[in-house]
Amino acid sequence: MENKYCLTFKKEGYAIFTSHLDMQRLFKRAFKRAGIEIAYSHGYNPHPLMSFVQPLSLGYSSVCEMLEFRTKESYIPEFIAAELAGVMPEGIVVTECVRLEDGKKTLASRCCAAVYEIVIPLGDAVSEKAGSIDLGSFLAQDEIIVTKRNKKKKLVETDIKEKIQSLEASFVDNNLILTTKLDAGSDSNLSPELLLKAFLPFFGIGTDRSEIEISRVELICK
Amino acid sequence: MITNNMIDKKKLDAMLKRVVKPARYIGNETNLIVKDNAKVRFAFAFPDMYEIGMSYVGLQILYDVINSVDDVACERVFAPDTDMEELMRAEGMPLFSLETKREIASFDLLGFTLQYEMSFTNILNMLDLAGLPLAAADRGDDMPVVMAGGPCAYNPEPLAKFFDFFIIGDGELIQPELCRIYRDMKDASPDGRVSKSEYIAEVSKLRGIYVPSYYDVEYNEDGTVKSYTPNREGVPERVTRSLIDDLEDIPYPKKPMVPIINVVHDRAVVETFRGCTRGCRFCQAGMIYRPVRERSPEKIYELAKSQLDASGHDELSLLSLSTSDYSKFEELAVSLMEDCRQREVALSLPSLRLDSFSFRVLDEIQGYRKSGLTFAPEAGSQRLRDVINKNITEENIYSSLSQAMDLGWNRVKLYFMMGLPQETYEDLEGIAEIAKNIMDMSREKRAGKGRFSVSVSVSNFVPKPHTPFQWEPQDTRQSFVEKHNFLSDKLHIRGVQFNYHDSPVSYLEAVVARGDRKTADLIEQAWKNGCKFDSWSESFNYEGWEKAFEQTGIDGAFYANRRRSYDEVLPWDVIDSGITKEFLMRENEKAKAASTTPDCRHGCQGCGINKLTECKLGGIYGK
Numbered sequence: 001m002e003n004k005y006c007l008t009f010k011k012e013g014y015a016i017f018t019s020h021l022d023m024q025r026l027f028k029r030a031f032k033r034a035g036i037e038i039a040y041s042h043g044y045n046p047h048p049l050m051s052f053v054q055p056l057s058l059g060y061s062s063v064c065e066m067l068e069f070r071t072k073e074s075y076i077p078e079f080i081a082a083e084l085a086g087v088m089p090e091g092i093v094v095t096e097c098v099r100l101e102d103g104k105k106t107l108a109s110r111c112c113a114a115v116y117e118i119v120i121p122l123g124d125a126v127s128e129k130a131g132s133i134d135l136g137s138f139l140a141q142d143e144i145i146v147t148k149r150n151k152k153k154k155l156v157e158t159d160i161k162e163k164i165q166s167l168e169a170s171f172v173d174n175n176l177i178l179t180t181k182l183d184a185g186s187d188s189n190l191s192p193e194l195l196l197k198a199f200l201p202f203f204g205i206g207t208d209r210s211e212i213e214i215s216r217v218e219l220i221c222k
Numbered sequence: 223m224i225t226n227n228m229i230d231k232k233k234l235d236a237m238l239k240r241v242v243k244p245a246r247y248i249g250n251e252t253n254l255i256v257k258d259n260a261k262v263r264f265a266f267a268f269p270d271m272y273e274i275g276m277s278y279v280g281l282q283i284l285y286d287v288i289n290s291v292d293d294v295a296c297e298r299v300f301a302p303d304t305d306m307e308e309l310m311r312a313e314g315m316p317l318f319s320l321e322t323k324r325e326i327a328s329f330d331l332l333g334f335t336l337q338y339e340m341s342f343t344n345i346l347n348m349l350d351l352a353g354l355p356l357a358a359a360d361r362g363d364d365m366p367v368v369m370a371g372g373p374c375a376y377n378p379e380p381l382a383k384f385f386d387f388f389i390i391g392d393g394e395l396i397q398p399e400l401c402r403i404y405r406d407m408k409d410a411s412p413d414g415r416v417s418k419s420e421y422i423a424e425v426s427k428l429r430g431i432y433v434p435s436y437y438d439v440e441y442n443e444d445g446t447v448k449s450y451t452p453n454r455e456g457v458p459e460r461v462t463r464s465l466i467d468d469l470e471d472i473p474y475p476k477k478p479m480v481p482i483i484n485v486v487h488d489r490a491v492v493e494t495f496r497g498c499t500r501g502c503r504f505c506q507a508g509m510i511y512r513p514v515r516e517r518s519p520e521k522i523y524e525l526a527k528s529q530l531d532a533s534g535h536d537e538l539s540l541l542s543l544s545t546s547d548y549s550k551f552e553e554l555a556v557s558l559m560e561d562c563r564q565r566e567v568a569l570s571l572p573s574l575r576l577d578s579f580s581f582r583v584l585d586e587i588q589g590y591r592k593s594g595l596t597f598a599p600e601a602g603s604q605r606l607r608d609v610i611n612k613n614i615t616e617e618n619i620y621s622s623l624s625q626a627m628d629l630g631w632n633r634v635k636l637y638f639m640m641g642l643p644q645e646t647y648e649d650l651e652g653i654a655e656i657a658k659n660i661m662d663m664s665r666e667k668r669a670g671k672g673r674f675s676v677s678v679s680v681s682n683f684v685p686k687p688h689t690p691f692q693w694e695p696q697d698t699r700q701s702f703v704e705k706h707n708f709l710s711d712k713l714h715i716r717g718v719q720f721n722y723h724d725s726p727v728s729y730l731e732a733v734v735a736r737g738d739r740k741t742a743d744l745i746e747q748a749w750k751n752g753c754k755f756d757s758w759s760e761s762f763n764y765e766g767w768e769k770a771f772e773q774t775g776i777d778g779a780f781y782a783n784r785r786r787s788y789d790e791v792l793p794w795d796v797i798d799s800g801i802t803k804e805f806l807m808r809e810n811e812k813a814k815a816a817s818t819t820p821d822c823r824h825g826c827q828g829c830g831i832n833k834l835t836e837c838k839l840g841g842i843y844g845k
C-alpha cells in the first residue's frame with residue numbers, strides 16, 4: 001500500500017498571512033509534533049512526500065485546502081485528522097482526512113478549477129453601483145485582456161476570458177460579493193488577482209486591493 | 223471612556239496585505255501564550271527585526287518564565303520593518319503586541335533586551351512608535367515602566383535617560399519577581415493604579431537592579447567622570463549583578479515558540495552551560511557570565527526531548543560560549559547523536575574545539591554534506607594571541623586542518639580581529655601567512671581531490687566594558703583603513719577569500735559601548751536624523767551619525783580612541799559584574815607583557831566572582 005492520504009483544512013484568521021512556503025514547513029513540523037511519520041523521497045536530497053493540491057496566495061482565506069501526503073506506515077485517516085488537529089496553530093483548522101487509492105494520479109495533477117468568493121467593499125458608492133454592474137456586458141466582451149508578468153518577469157498581455165468558468169455577483173450590506181469559478185491547475189490557471197485587474201476598472205470600482213477579501217471556497221479535481 | 227487598548231484589527235488586516243512578510247506581525251506561532259484575563263501585562267521588546275529576535279534564546283527563556291507567573295502575561299513586540307513602519311505612521315497605528323494586539327503604551331511593564339549597541343536607535347524608534355516620550359522623566363504613571371536587561375546593560379549609561387531601571391545579570395529569577403511585585407502592588411491598590419516611583423523604589427531593593435535616577439553624576443573639566451553619588455537613602459554605591467548559583471532547576475522553555483516564517487536560527491536549542499573559564503581578554507561574555515554553571519546531561523536530554531516533541535523542529539543545537547568545554551562533552555555528544563539519528567533530527571554543535579573527538583562527531587553528524595570548518599585564532603601571531611590570551615596555537619590549527627582534509631572537508635573559515643592592543647603589521651602579515659600555509663597544505667594533501675577554499679573574515683576590535691581591555695583605545699578609522707589595505711594586499715592568494723567590511727559601525731560601537739550619560743544625546747540625535755536598523759548594512763546611515771556628532775558636539779574620539787588611566791572613574795564602575803577591577807588590571811598588565819593566564823579549570827585565577835558564588839569548575843583539572 002502506498003499510504004496516501006488527503007487532508008482537507010481551512011485557513012482563516014491571521015493564518016491567512018502564512019505563505020505557501022511557510023505552510024510547507026508548518027505542516028512538516030506539525031506532523032512531527034503529532035508523531036505521524038511522513039515518507040521521504042529517496043536520493044541525495046530527500047524531501048517529505050507531501051504537497052498542497054493548489055497553492056493559496058498570501059492573504060487569502062480558504063475553507064477547502066487540500067494536502068496530499070504519504071506516510072511511512074499505515075494510519076487510520078481519522079486518527080491522522082485528530083492528531084493533527086491537536087497541534088495546529090490557530091487558524092489552520094483540520095476538517096477531514098481520507099485515504100487515497102493506490103496508483104492514481106496525484107490530486108495536484110487532477111485539479112482543474114477553483115471557486116472563489118471575493119468581497120469588495122463599496123462604501124457609499126454601493127447604491128449607485130448596485131444598478132450599474134451588469135456582469136453580462138463584462139463577460140460578453142470578445143476578449144478580456146490584462147497585463148501580467150510572465151516567468152521572465154516581462155510584462156505581457158493575456159486574454160483571460162476563456163479561463164473564467166463562471167461569475168456571479170450579489171450585494172450584501174455595502175459589499176459587492178463576487179463568486180467565481182476559475183481555471184486552476186497545471187494545464188490552465190487563472191489567479192483571482194487578474195480577474196480583479198480586469199473587473200475593477202471595467203466597472204470603475206476604486207476600492208483599494210488591501211480592502212478586498214478573497215476566500216477559496218472549493219477546489220475541483222477531475 | 224472604556225477602552226481595552228486593542229488596535230483597530232480591520233486596519234491591521236488591510237495593512238498586512240500591503241507589507242512584506244506579514245507573518246512578522248500576526249503572532250500566530252505554535253506554542254505562543256495568550257492570556258486574555260491577565261492583571262498585569264509585560265511587553266518584551268526586541269529592538270530589531272522579528273527574524274533576529276525570534277532566533278534569540280533569551281527571549282524564549284524570559285517569555286516562558288514571565289508567563290509562568292499567575293495573572294501576568296508576557297507579550298512580544300519587535301521593531302517593525304520600514305514598510306510596516308511607514309504604514310503605521312501614515313495610518314496612525316501605534317506599536318502593538320503580537321499576542322493580543324494591544325497598544326504597547328497600555329502595558330504595565332515594558333522591557334527591552336540590549337544585545338548589541340547598534341540596536342539602540344531602534345529602541346528610541348519603538349518608544350516613539352508606541353507614542354511614548356523617550357525620556358523616562360517625561361513618562362507619567364499612566365505609561366508603562368520601561369526597563370532593560372541583557373549584556374549591554376552592563377554599561378547602561380548611554381541609555382540611562384530613557385529607562386526607569388536596568389536589570390543586570392541573569393534574568394530568570396528576577397524578571398518574574400519584578401512582575402510579581404507589580405502585580406501585588408496593583409492588587410493592593412484601591413484604584414488598581416501603581417505609583418511608578420513607589421514601584422521603582424521597591425524593586426531597587428533587589429540585587430541586580432540599577433535605577434539611574436538614584437545616582438548623581440559629576441564630571442571633571444576634561445569630560446571624564448568625577449563621581450557617582452547615590453542621592454537617596456539605602457542605595458548601594460555600586461549595583462551588584464543578579465547571579466543564579468545553579469542552573470539545574472532554573473526554568474528553561476520546554477515548549478518553545480515556533481516561528482511561522484524562516485528566522486535566522488530555526489531550531490530547538492538547549493543551553494548546556496553559562497559562563498566561560500578561558501579568559502580571553504577581549505571578550506565581554508567571557509567575563510560577565512562567570513562562573514561556569516552547567517546543566518546535568520540528564521537535564522539536557524530531558525529539555526532536548528521536550529523541545530523537539532513540542533516544536534517539531536528538525537534541528538537541535540546546543541547553546542554555550544564553547545560547546546566542547548562542557549565537562550562531560552563526549553558522553554553528551556554521543557547520546558545526543560544517537561537520539562537525533564533515531565528522530566531524524568539534525569544535530570548542530572557550534573564552536574567546537576577541533577580535536578580528534580570533535581572530528582569523529584562532525585564526520586558522523588554531517589556525513590557527505592560537510593559544512594565549512596571554522597577557527598577563530600583572532601590574531602595572526604603567537605605573540606598577539608598571548609596578548610589577548612587566546613589559547614590556540616598555529617600547530618593546533620594546522621594539525622586539525624590536516625585531519626579535516628583527510629576526512630574530506632574542503633573549506634575553512636578563519637576569524638580574526640584587527641586593531642587589537644599592541645598589534646603590529648607583522649601580526650597582520652601573520653594572518654596572511656596562516657591562510658597561505660593552509661592553501662599550501664591543501665595542495666599537497668588534496669592533489670586531484672578538488673579545490674580547497676579558505677575564507678578569512680576580519681572584524682574591527684571594539685574594546686568593551688568589564689574586560690581587561692576596557693581602558694584601551696580603539697584604533698582610529700584612518701589606521702583601520704591603512705591596515706585593511708595592507709592586509710587585502712597580502713591576501714591576494716589563490717583560493718583565499720577575504721571578508722572585511724570597512725564600515726564605521728565598529729567606531730560607533732566603540733563610542734556607545736563605553737559611553738557615559740552624555741552619549742544619550744548622540745543616540746537620540748542620530749535617531750532624529752533618521753538612523754535606525756544600524757546593524758543592517760542596507761539601512762546604515764553614517765551621515766546621520768556624523769551629523770549627530772556635530773549637532774551635539776560630542777567628540778567620538780574621546781570615547782573610542784582614548785586610553786583611560788587605571789584611576790579614572792569609568793561610567794560603568796557603578797555596575798559590579800563580580801569581576802574585580804584588580805583582576806582586570808592585572809590581566810591588562812599581563813597582556814602588555816604578552817603573558818598568558820591559564821584556563822581557571824587548572825586553578826583559580828582570582829577574578830573575584832567566587833566571592834558571590836561557588837565556582838564548581840574552578841581548578842577541576844588540577845584535582
Ligand code: SF4
Pocket residue numbers: 499512513514822823825826827828829830831832837839840841
Ligand atoms: S573565581 Fe577563580 S575559578 Fe572562579 S571563575 Fe574566577 S578565576 Fe575562575
